Amino acid sequence: MGAMNSAQPTRLARVLTGEVLDPPPWWLMRQAGRYLPEYRALRAEAANFVEFCLTPSLAAEATIQPVRRFGMDAAILFADILLVPRALGQRLCFGEEGPVLDAIDETAGLARLSSSGISSLEPVYETVRVSRAALTPETALIGFAGAPWTVATYMAEGGASRDFRRVKAWAYRDPPGFAALLELIADATFAYLSGQIAAGVDAVQLFDSWAGVLPEAEFQRWVIAPTRQLVRRLKQAFPTVPVIGFPRGAGQLYERYVAETGVDAVGIDTVIPLDAARRLQSRVCVQGNLDPVTLLVGGEPLANAVRAIREALGGGPLVFNLGHGVLPQTPPEHVAELARLLTAPIG
Numbered sequence: 001m002g003a004m005n006s007a008q009p010t011r012l013a014r015v016l017t018g019e020v021l022d023p024p025p026w027w028l029m030r031q032a033g034r035y036l037p038e039y040r041a042l043r044a045e046a047a048n049f050v051e052f053c054l055t056p057s058l059a060a061e062a063t064i065q066p067v068r069r070f071g072m073d074a075a076i077l078f079a080d081i082l083l084v085p086r087a088l089g090q091r092l093c094f095g096e097e098g099p100v101l102d103a104i105d106e107t108a109g110l111a112r113l114s115s116s117g118i119s120s121l122e123p124v125y126e127t128v129r130v131s132r133a134a135l136t137p138e139t140a141l142i143g144f145a146g147a148p149w150t151v152a153t154y155m156a157e158g159g160a161s162r163d164f165r166r167v168k169a170w171a172y173r174d175p176p177g178f179a180a181l182l183e184l185i186a187d188a189t190f191a192y193l194s195g196q197i198a199a200g201v202d203a204v205q206l207f208d209s210w211a212g213v214l215p216e217a218e219f220q221r222w223v224i225a226p227t228r229q230l231v232r233r234l235k236q237a238f239p240t241v242p243v244i245g246f247p248r249g250a251g252q253l254y255e256r257y258v259a260e261t262g263v264d265a266v267g268i269d270t271v272i273p274l275d276a277a278r279r280l281q282s283r284v285c286v287q288g289n290l291d292p293v294t295l296l297v298g299g300e301p302l303a304n305a306v307r308a309i310r311e312a313l314g315g316g317p318l319v320f321n322l323g324h325g326v327l328p329q330t331p332p333e334h335v336a337e338l339a340r341l342l343t344a345p346i347g
Contacts, residue, residue, distance in 0.1 A: 012074045012140035015317045016203060016242040016265050016285050023342050024310070024318040025073035027142070028335070029267075030325030031066040032078050036332060038065050049094040050086070053079050054123040060130035067139055069332070070339050074140040074203075075131060077196065079124050081146030081207055084188050085155050087120050088113045103158030105166040107177030113184060118191050128199035143201030145193050147208035147245075148185040148226040155181070164213050171222060182226050190233050197238050204234070205244040205267070211257075212249015219253050224260050231262040244287060248324065258283050270323030274312035285317035290338075292327045298334035306341045314346065 011025040033039055042061055046052035053059055062078035082099050086092040089112060091102045104112065132141050146154075154160070156167035171178040193204050211223045231243050246267030247257045258266050258280050268277050268288035277286050294305045309320065320342055326335070 008137075010073065010138055010140040010202060012142075012319065013202060013242065015319055016244070018285065018317050020315065020317055022314055023344075024314065024320045025140075026320035026339075026342050027072040027074040027076060028066070028322050028326050029076070031070075031072060031076065031335075032062045033326055034328035035326055035330040035335075036065060036069070038069075049080070050083075050092060053083060054120075056123050056126040056130050059124070059127040060134065063127065063131040063141075064134050066335075067135065070335050072139075072339075074142050075135055076142040076205070077124070077128060077131065077144060077201065079127070079144070081144070081151060082154055083121060083124065084145060084151055084185065084192055087117045087192075088115065088184065088188055089117055090155060098160050099154060100159050101154060103156060103166065104181070105156040105170045107174060107180065110177070110180055110184070115184065115188055115191075118188055121192055121195060124192075125195045125199040128196050128201055132200035140202045141200060142203050142205055142244075143193060143196035144205040144207060145189045147206045147211070147223070147247075148182045148189065148230070149214070149222045150208045150210045151185050151189070152178070152181055152222075153210045153213075155185075164210065168213075168218075171218065175221075178222075182222065186226050186230050190230060193234060194237060197234075197241055201241075203242040203244060205246060206230070206263075208245065208247045208250075210249070211247035211253075212251060216253060219250070220256070223247060223250075224257060227257075227261045227263075235262065246287075254280060265317075265319065267321065268323065272323070274309065277313055278316070281313060281316040281318070285319060286313060287319040287321045289323035290321070292322050292324050292330070295322065295334055295338060296327050296330045298331065298337060302334065302337065303341055306338065307346060310342075310346050 015021055015025055059078045063075050067075045082092055093100050153167045156170055242264040244265040245261055245263035248269045250257055265285035265287055268286050270289055270291045272289055280286050290305055294302050
C-alpha cells in the first residue's frame with residue numbers, strides 16, 4: 001500500500017499494488033495544460049514557464065484544475081523534468097520550440113554542474129503540500145521526475161532532439177564520463193523525489209521519454225541499470241510508496257524493463273499491442289495506453305478505443321491513461337466524455 005494521507009488507500013494505490021478494480025482508476029499525462037482555458041489564464045500570471053513551475057500557488061492550482069473539472073482519481077504534480085538540470089547549475093529557459101539548455105556533451109562540462117543547488121527545488125515541495133491539502137483524501141497525488149537517461153539527453157543535446165547524436169556520441173565515446181553525468185542526475189533525482197514524498201505525494205513516476213532511441217545493450221546500460229538503482233534507493237527509503245516507470249518507445253524491451261528495474265507499475269505507450277500489455281500485466285500493474293489523438297477526435301473512435309483497452313486489460317491491475325500526454329488542441333468536452341465512458345459498464 002502506498003504512503004497515504006488518509007485512513008483508507010486511494011483507488012490508485014490499491015491498483016498500483018495489484019488489486020483489480022472495475023472501473024479502473026484513471027488520470028492523464030499532461031492533464032494540466034493548454035487544452036484547458038483555466039490553465040491558459042493561470043499561465044498568463046507568470047512571466048515565464050520556469051517561474052510558473054516554481055510559484056507554488058500557481059503550480060498547485062494547475063495541479064488541481066483537471067481534477068476539479070473532470071474528477072480523475074489522481075492529480076499529478078505540476079512541474080517539469082528539467083528543473084533538475086537547472087538545480088544542478090545548467091541554464092534553462094523555454095522558447096517557442098521548447099526547452100533550451102547550455103549543452104554539456106563532454107566530461108569537462110561536468111565541472112560546471114553541482115548538487116549544491118538542489119535546495120532551489122523547495123518551491124516544488126511546497127506545491128506538493130498545498131496541492132495535497134486542497135485535494136480530497138480519495139484523490140491520489142503523484143510526484144514525478146525524469147529518468148536519468150532522458151534528463152541526460154536534454155542536458156547533452158541542449159534541448160529536444162531528432163537524432164540524439166550528441167548524447168549518444170558521448171555515451172559511446174566516453175562511457176565513464178557519461179556514467180558520471182547519469183550518477184549526478186540520479187543522485188539529484190533521488191533527493192528531488194524524496195522531497196516530494198516527504199511533502200505528501202502518494203506515488204512517483206519516472207518519465208523515460210526517450211528510452212526507445214537506444215539499442216538493446218545501451219538500453220540495458222543507460223535505462224535499466226540507472227532506473228534499477230534509483231528504484232532500489234527509493235524502496236529502501238520509502239518502502240510503501242509505489243514507483244511507476246514509463247520507458248516510452250521501449251517496444252520489446254518493455255519486458256526486460258519490467259523484469260529488471262523493480263518498478264511497481266509500468267506506463268505503456270500507444271503502440272504497445274494489448275496482448276503484449278497483458279503479458280506485462282502478469283508481473284505488474286499497467287498504465288495506459290489510449291492514443292492521445294483518439295481523445296482529440298472523440299466520438300465513436302474514442303468509445304471504441306476505451307472499450308478495447310478495458311476489455312483487454314480490465315481483468316488485471318490497470319490504471320487507465322494515455323500512451324503519451326494530452327494534446328493541446330484536445331477539446332475539454334472529450335475528456336469529460338472519457339470520464340463518462342470509464343464509469344459506464346462495458347458492453
